[in-house]
Amino acid sequence: MFPYEIKPLDEKENQKLLNHFKGEKSGFCQVGPDKWLLPISYSKYADIFYNMEIKENDVFVVTFPRVGTTLSQELIWMVNNNLDFEKSADIPLFERFPFIDLDILIHDELGNEMKLLNTEPEVAKVVKAWKTPVDELLKSIPSPRHIKTHIPLSLLPQDILEKAKVIYVARNAKDVALSYYYHNKLIRLHDYVGDFETYWNLFKNDLVVYAPYWKHIEEGWEKREHPNLLFLFYEDIVKNMRNEIRKVAEFLNKPMADKDVEQLFNHLQIDNFSKKVPVFAKGELKGWLNPMSEGFIRKGESRGKKDFTEALLKDADEWIEAHLKKNKINFP
Numbered sequence: 001m002f003p004y005e006i007k008p009l010d011e012k013e014n015q016k017l018l019n020h021f022k023g024e025k026s027g028f029c030q031v032g033p034d035k036w037l038l039p040i041s042y043s044k045y046a047d048i049f050y051n052m053e054i055k056e057n058d059v060f061v062v063t064f065p066r067v068g069t070t071l072s073q074e075l076i077w078m079v080n081n082n083l084d085f086e087k088s089a090d091i092p093l094f095e096r097f098p099f100i101d102l103d104i105l106i107h108d109e110l111g112n113e114m115k116l117l118n119t120e121p122e123v124a125k126v127v128k129a130w131k132t133p134v135d136e137l138l139k140s141i142p143s144p145r146h147i148k149t150h151i152p153l154s155l156l157p158q159d160i161l162e163k164a165k166v167i168y169v170a171r172n173a174k175d176v177a178l179s180y181y182y183h184n185k186l187i188r189l190h191d192y193v194g195d196f197e198t199y200w201n202l203f204k205n206d207l208v209v210y211a212p213y214w215k216h217i218e219e220g221w222e223k224r225e226h227p228n229l230l231f232l233f234y235e236d237i238v239k240n241m242r243n244e245i246r247k248v249a250e251f252l253n254k255p256m257a258d259k260d261v262e263q264l265f266n267h268l269q270i271d272n273f274s275k276k277v278p279v280f281a282k283g284e285l286k287g288w289l290n291p292m293s294e295g296f297i298r299k300g301e302s303r304g305k306k307d308f309t310e311a312l313l314k315d316a317d318e319w320i321e322a323h324l325k326k327n328k329i330n331f332p
Contacts, residue, residue, distance in 0.1 A: 003050075004031055004032035004046075006029050006032075006043045008029050008040065013207065014028055020194050020199075020202070021190055022193055023110060023187070023188050024107060024190070026039070029042060032154070034154070034212060034215050036211070037209055037212075038104070039104055041103075045104060049149075050156065050157060052135070054163040056163045056164070057144040057164075058147060059076060059144065059145070059147070059164065059166075060148075060160065061073055061149075062149055062153060062168050062220065063150060063168065063169045063170070064150060064171075065180055066171070066175075066179035066183055067169050067176060068237055069148060069150075071268060072232070073097045073146070074273065074277055075244075075264070076097075076146065077093070077097050077146050078264055079249050079256070080252050083260055088267075089277065089278075093277060093278065093280075095129070098137055098148065099148045099149070100134050100138065100147055100149050101150055102130050103130065103132060111127070114286070115127055115128070118286050118287070122283050123281045123283040126285070152210070152215070152216045152219055153166075154219055161223065165251065166223075167229075167251070168230070168232070169233070170231070171233065171234035172331050173213060177203045178196075178307055181199045184208070186289055186290055188290055196307040196308075197309070197312060200312055200315075200316070204316075214323050221329050232244060232247070232248075235332040236332055241268065245265065
């Protein structure tokens with residue numbers, strides 16, 4: 001049984017979001033007292049996300065979007081699979097480490113279009129998996145399961161930390177907002193139409209999918225002392241990657257020699273990662289991206305000087321400072 005109320009978003013707000021996010025055709029909902037913003041399709045599967053069976057060798061990565069989740073997935077999977085570079089290069093990351101929310105994000109209209117566009121067998125298999133409901137997808141994942149989700153901890157099974165290993169990754173708000181903005185413009189399931197100033201105000205007011213940003217991170221931060229949760233910052237992964245690899249290895253009980261740490265460090269460098277690791281499919285995915293210059297994996301660099309005006313920077317810094325005073329999260 002799902003314990004929270006799911007309400008369709010206020011009609012005026014809903015229409016505003018539909019005007020900005022052209023990829024969503026059916027609208028949005030807010031969930032529970034924290035008013036988590038999700039596509040209305042989530043309401044059909046809320047009970048399944050909340051009550052899915054957790055296995056003791058499951059490994060979850062739980063994040064707000066655009067915090068370096070893809071890089072973290074590859075790091076975690078490689079550590080837990082004894083640096084199997086051959087399998088990493090041969091099997092797309094989505095298949096090795098499925099994103100269980102994807103079906104609720106891809107509207108059926110786009111899903112059907114992509115099925116028609118992508119007929120090459122390997123790519124067609126990926127598109128079919130994307131539109132596989134979460135309960136069916138979970139059954140298809142071999143153990144030990146590696147599972148990615150942006151669903152906040154409070155909407156996941158309440159025994160998750162008693163059975164599984166959970167790695168929570170956070171990133172500073174300004175970089176997340178910028179990265180999510182470009183991602184929402186790039187990916188057709190979002191298809192954001194608008195400028196960054198408009199997007200920032202939506203982000204700040206909890207009107208982007210998976211918001212509220214702060215509550216999402218606070219739920220992970222509050223559990224950081226639990227032995228089955230490892231809380232990481234994206235900034236540390238980038239700046240002190242060898243150290244963060246060792247943290248993950250210790251957390252997963254997978255001791256690594258220094259030479260193995262160095263090998264994985266080199267593998268995860270953006271130029272190597274983007275060339276050697278198929279994320280979604282080994283073939284070309286048609287109809288997935290809007291025609292923009294950057295691909296799914298950006299270099300993790302902030303474009304703040306370009307997009308954050310002086311007024312927006314002031315607004316963002318004040319908003320961030322007010323929240324950090326309350327939640328005491330120690331960003332690097």
